[in-house]
Amino acid sequence: MDELLYDVQKHFKKVRQFRESQEEIITALLSGRSVLANMPTGSGKSLCYQYPAIKLPGLTLVITPLIALIHDQTANFNLNFPDGMFRAAFLVGDMSPAEYKEQMQAIRSGRCKLLYVSPERLLSPKFIRFAKQLEVSMLVVDEAHCISMWGFNFRPAYLNIPQFMDILHIHPLIAAFTATATDCIKRDIETFLGMKKVCRKDSGYMRKNLTLSVVRCTDESEKYARILDFLEEHKKKNGIIYCSTREKATEVYNCLTGRYYKAALYHGGMEKEKREKAYRRFMRGSCRIMVCTNAFGMGIDKGNISFILHFAMPLNLESYSQEIGRAGRNGREAECVLYYCAQDKTILEGVLKLSERPGWYDGQMSRYLDEMSYQRLDQMEEYGKNGEGLSSAMLWQKIERYFRETPLPCSEAEADCMRNIILKKTREIHCLYTNETRVCAYIRNGSFRCGETIQITVSGKGQPGKTLAARMNRQLTYFDTMVADAVYTLQAFGKTTFYPRNILALLSGDPSAAMRPEKDSGPGKNKRALIVESLEKMMATEIELDLSGYLSSGSVPEPFIHGNFLPLERHGKNGYTIREIPPLYRYAELEDHLFTIPQEMLCTYKDGNPEIKMPNSAENLKLRHFLARRVLMIKRSRSPRGHSPISASIKLIRKRKGERDMLGILGMEIRPDNPQKRRVLKNICKKVITVLTCFEKEGVIYGFRPVGTDAEIDDGIFYNIKILLSPSDEVRGEDDLDEK
Structure with missing residues (x-):
C-alpha cells in the first residue's frame, strides 16, 4: 500500500x-x-x-x-x-x-x-x-x-x-x-x-453518480403534478426541493405537508431558531424532504440525499451545479431533475433587479456585472429550454462547456483594470468601528456627568440586570466619540501612527478628503483644529471602569480598567502614536460591543451625484455619522438575533423639554432667539434628506417619510423623520423609543 x-x-x-x-x-x-x-x-x-x-x-x-x-x-x-x-x-x-x-x-x-x-x-x-x-x-x-x-x-x-x-x-x-x-x-x-x-x-465539473434530467412543463400546476408523481415513486428516499423565492418554497412546503409528506422548510426570511430546527430535523432524518431556497446550499453535507428537484430553474448554472452537488455524497446514484417552464425567467429577472452591489462599485463595473448576470440567466434558460430529452451525459457536457467557454462581458484589459481597482480597495480601511457600550452611549448623548461615579445597569436578553461603575474627569461630546472611534479603527488595522487627515478620511468615508477649511470658515469650522482639539482633550481625559459587578469573574482579566481616554503620544509636528488599546475599547472588546459603519455610508453625495459632494464640515460629518449609525442600529434591532428595539423614527427636535433629540445630541441646537432659526432648520432638513436619499439609492433602506404638518413639509421643514426598511413599514405603527 x-x-x-x-x-x-x-x-x-x-x-x-x-x-x-x-x-x-x-x-x-x-x-x-x-x-x-x-x-x-x-x-x-x-x-x-x-x-x-x-x-x-x-x-x-x-x-x-x-x-x-x-x-x-x-x-x-x-x-x-x-x-x-x-x-x-x-x-x-x-x-x-x-x-x-x-x-x-x-x-x-x-x-x-x-x-x-x-x-x-x-x-x-x-x-x-x-x-x-x-x-x-x-x-x-x-x-x-x-x-x-x-x-x-x-x-x-x-x-x-x-x-x-x-x-x-x-x-x-x-x-x-x-x-x-x-x-x-x-x-x-x-x-x-x-x-x-x-x-x-x-478535477472537472462532472459527478458521475448524479443523473441529470430536464422536465419541461406548461405551467405551475403541471410542475406540482410531476413532482408529486416523482415523490410517490421515491417514497423512502431523502431529497431536496429547491424553489426560486421564499413565497414559492412556503407554498410547496404547505402542499407537501398537506399530503402528509414529512418535510421541512428553510429560507433566509425565517427566524434563526426555526431555520436551525429545520436543518437539524433534515440532517438527523426526522424528515425526508427539505423544501428550501438557495439559503440551504453551499456546504450542506448529508450523505444519503438521493434526489434534488428544482421547482424552477435557478439564476445560473453555477448555482445549479452547487445545489445538485448536495446529492449522492455517499457515492451512490442520485437523480437531479429540473422542472422548467417559460415563466421561470420572468420571475428571475425580477430577482436580478433587486440584487445589491457593494457601494464602491463604479457605473462601469455595475454595468458589466449586470450584463454578466443576464448572460448567465440566458444560458441557464437555454439549458432548461432545450434540455428535455437529452441524456444525462449530454446535460453534463452542457455544464462543462459553460464553465470552459463562457466569455467575460468585457475585454481582458478591462477585466485587469477592474481587478486592480478591487485590489486597491482591499488595501484601504473599508469601515469605521463604533463603540456601542452603554458607557459610550451615555457619553455620546451628553448624559455622562463628569467628576461623578455613575452606575450603569445593563440587562441582557432574559437575564437580570448587572451594574458597572464609570467615572471621567472631563465632558466629551458626540464628535469626540467619532474621533475616538476613528483612532481605534486605525489602530485595529495596524496603523499605530496617524495624522489628523487620516481621521478625516475615515469620518468622511473619502480617502482623498482634503483638510482645507470651507469657504465660510470661521470659529468651529476648521476641521484640522477641531480634530486636534478633540485628540488633545481625550489625551488629557481620564476614565475609570469598575466591571467587578458586571461581568462574571471568570471572563474579566482586569475588573478595573483605567487610564487616559486615548493613550496617545505626539509624533513629530502633526502626528500621533497609539501603543495600547484605549480603556473604553478594551471593555467593548470584552463584551463584543463594537459594530461597523461601511465607509460608503459616510461618503454621501447629493442626490447620489458624485460630482456634487456634501462638504466635509464638522456639522456634515456629525449628521452623516449619526444617520448612518442610527439606520444600521434600526436594521440590527430588526434582525433575528433579537437586539434591543430601536425606534425607526428620528426626532430632529423634540417639543417637550428635557428630552434628547438629534440636534441636541450632536451639539447643533438652534437657539430660540436666533432670528434665522427657520432658515437654519430648513437647511438641516435638506441635508438629512440628501443623506437618506443616498442610502435609499444604495439599497440600504427602502425609503423614508418626513413627519409634520403639510404646510411645514411643503416648506421643507420637519421635526421627525421615519426610516422605512421595507414596504410594510409604510403602514406599521411604532412606539417612540429613545436613542440608545
Whole structure:
C-alpha cells in the first residue's frame, strides 16, 4: 500500500482510497506549494487540507462562509481523534459565553490544528489581536470563487482575506478550493490572495453518480403534478426541493405537508431558531424532504440525499451545479431533475433587479456585472429550454462547456483594470468601528456627568440586570466619540501612527478628503483644529471602569480598567502614536460591543451625484455619522438575533423639554432667539434628506417619510423623520423609543 495513503488511513479511518486529485493536492501542500483546486462538490476536499494540517507546524486557519458547515466540519474532524491528540475549533458570531470559553480553551491547548472562521470575522479587532498570537502555517479558503466579482456568488467579505494577511504580516501556505471557477475567476483568486508558484488542480465539473434530467412543463400546476408523481415513486428516499423565492418554497412546503409528506422548510426570511430546527430535523432524518431556497446550499453535507428537484430553474448554472452537488455524497446514484417552464425567467429577472452591489462599485463595473448576470440567466434558460430529452451525459457536457467557454462581458484589459481597482480597495480601511457600550452611549448623548461615579445597569436578553461603575474627569461630546472611534479603527488595522487627515478620511468615508477649511470658515469650522482639539482633550481625559459587578469573574482579566481616554503620544509636528488599546475599547472588546459603519455610508453625495459632494464640515460629518449609525442600529434591532428595539423614527427636535433629540445630541441646537432659526432648520432638513436619499439609492433602506404638518413639509421643514426598511413599514405603527 502507498505510504501516504497508509498514514492518512491511520488518522482518518473512513478513507479507503484517494479520490481524484486528493493525493496530488496533499503532496503539493506538504511540499510547501500553494494549491488552487477546482473540485466537484462532494469530491472530498476536506481531507485535502485536514491531513496536511496535522502534519504542518502551527495552526491552519480555515475561512468558510457557512456557520452550519463550520459546526459540522469541526465535529467530524474531532470524531477522528477521540483521544484529543488533534483538535479543531471554531469562532463564530453567535456563540454563547460558555461555548466561546470552550473553543478558546481548545485553541490554547496546543493541540488545535484547525480553526474555522467566517470571512466577516477576519477584520474584527478582537480577532485580529488574538490571531497575532497564533502561528498560522496554512490558510484554507473554501468556496474561493466568492472572492471574485465575476463569481456567481461574490461575497465582498472575502476581500477581507488579503487585508487580514497584511495586518498580521503573514505569508502562509494557501489552499483555495472551489467547484465553480472559470479561468478568469481562478486568476482573480490567485491575484487577490497573492498566491505564488501555484499548483492548479482541475478535477472537472462532472459527478458521475448524479443523473441529470430536464422536465419541461406548461405551467405551475403541471410542475406540482410531476413532482408529486416523482415523490410517490421515491417514497423512502431523502431529497431536496429547491424553489426560486421564499413565497414559492412556503407554498410547496404547505402542499407537501398537506399530503402528509414529512418535510421541512428553510429560507433566509425565517427566524434563526426555526431555520436551525429545520436543518437539524433534515440532517438527523426526522424528515425526508427539505423544501428550501438557495439559503440551504453551499456546504450542506448529508450523505444519503438521493434526489434534488428544482421547482424552477435557478439564476445560473453555477448555482445549479452547487445545489445538485448536495446529492449522492455517499457515492451512490442520485437523480437531479429540473422542472422548467417559460415563466421561470420572468420571475428571475425580477430577482436580478433587486440584487445589491457593494457601494464602491463604479457605473462601469455595475454595468458589466449586470450584463454578466443576464448572460448567465440566458444560458441557464437555454439549458432548461432545450434540455428535455437529452441524456444525462449530454446535460453534463452542457455544464462543462459553460464553465470552459463562457466569455467575460468585457475585454481582458478591462477585466485587469477592474481587478486592480478591487485590489486597491482591499488595501484601504473599508469601515469605521463604533463603540456601542452603554458607557459610550451615555457619553455620546451628553448624559455622562463628569467628576461623578455613575452606575450603569445593563440587562441582557432574559437575564437580570448587572451594574458597572464609570467615572471621567472631563465632558466629551458626540464628535469626540467619532474621533475616538476613528483612532481605534486605525489602530485595529495596524496603523499605530496617524495624522489628523487620516481621521478625516475615515469620518468622511473619502480617502482623498482634503483638510482645507470651507469657504465660510470661521470659529468651529476648521476641521484640522477641531480634530486636534478633540485628540488633545481625550489625551488629557481620564476614565475609570469598575466591571467587578458586571461581568462574571471568570471572563474579566482586569475588573478595573483605567487610564487616559486615548493613550496617545505626539509624533513629530502633526502626528500621533497609539501603543495600547484605549480603556473604553478594551471593555467593548470584552463584551463584543463594537459594530461597523461601511465607509460608503459616510461618503454621501447629493442626490447620489458624485460630482456634487456634501462638504466635509464638522456639522456634515456629525449628521452623516449619526444617520448612518442610527439606520444600521434600526436594521440590527430588526434582525433575528433579537437586539434591543430601536425606534425607526428620528426626532430632529423634540417639543417637550428635557428630552434628547438629534440636534441636541450632536451639539447643533438652534437657539430660540436666533432670528434665522427657520432658515437654519430648513437647511438641516435638506441635508438629512440628501443623506437618506443616498442610502435609499444604495439599497440600504427602502425609503423614508418626513413627519409634520403639510404646510411645514411643503416648506421643507420637519421635526421627525421615519426610516422605512421595507414596504410594510409604510403602514406599521411604532412606539417612540429613545436613542440608545
